[in-house]
Amino acid sequence: MKHNKENLYDLIYQIVDQIPKGKVTTYGAIANSLGIKSGARMVGYAMNASHSMSGLPAHRVVNRNGVLTGKHHFDDPDEMQKRLELDGIAVQDDQIVDFKKRFWDPCHIGDM
DNA sequence: CCAGTGACGGAAT
DNA sequence: TATTCCGCCACTG
Numbered sequence: 472m473k474h475n476k477e478n479l480y481d482l483i484y485q486i487v488d489q490i491p492k493g494k495v496t497t498y499g500a501i502a503n504s505l506g507i508k509s510g511a512r513m514v515g516y517a518m519n520a521s522h523s524m525s526g527l528p529a530h531r532v533v534n535r536n537g538v539l540t541g542k543h544h545f546d547d548p549d550e551m552q553k554r555l556e557l558d559g560i561a562v563q564d565d566q567i568v569d570f571k572k573r574f575w576d577p578c579h580i581g582d583m
Numbered sequence: 584c585c586a587g588t589g590a591c592g593g594a595a596t
Numbered sequence: 597t598a599t600t601c602c603g604c605c606a607c608t609g
Contacts, residue, residue, distance in 0.1 A: 479606095498591055508592095509604045515590035516606060534591060541590030588608085595601075 479505070480517040484524055486577045490531045493559040494575035495567055497535045504577040511535075519544065530554040537570025 486501050498518075502510035514532075518541060521529045530551040534540045542551035542565060552562045561568035 499593095502591085507605085511591035511604090512589065513591095513605055518590055521590090529590080532590075535593095536591095539590090544590055586609090589606095591604095593601105593603090596599085 537567040
């Protein structure tokens with residue numbers, strides 16, 4: 472039962488997996504939805520394990536500034552921006568254009 | 584067991 | 597308004 476900690480990571484994966492195409496969210500928003508405050512770091516840390524999660528749109532997760540802070544952690548850093556553009560999200564200077572409009576609130580899941 | 588680090592966020596200066 | 601420092605929680609060395 473000491474491995475229950477994985478539950479926290481699983482929750483994060485579930486939320487990220489529910490991010491609609493053409494939208495993005497922030498680590499803090501995900502952490503907030505999980506009920507953990509200031510847990511944005513934990514969310515980002517969990518994303519590091521996302522390498523094992525195929526189909527996990529981690530590229531849709533950015534920091535609160537809308538900057539692709541984690542693009543450098545992908546197999547190919549350029550792939551993150553490429554995927555965002557494929558989703559219809561414009562990225563300039565490693566930053567999401569109209570990030571505010573592209574922002575998606577994960578809280579929408581709990582209301583399901 | 585202790586110390587350092589990290590895909591962040593917010594408060595302070 | 598912008599830049600800097602600190603804090604939170606988990607993992608590695």
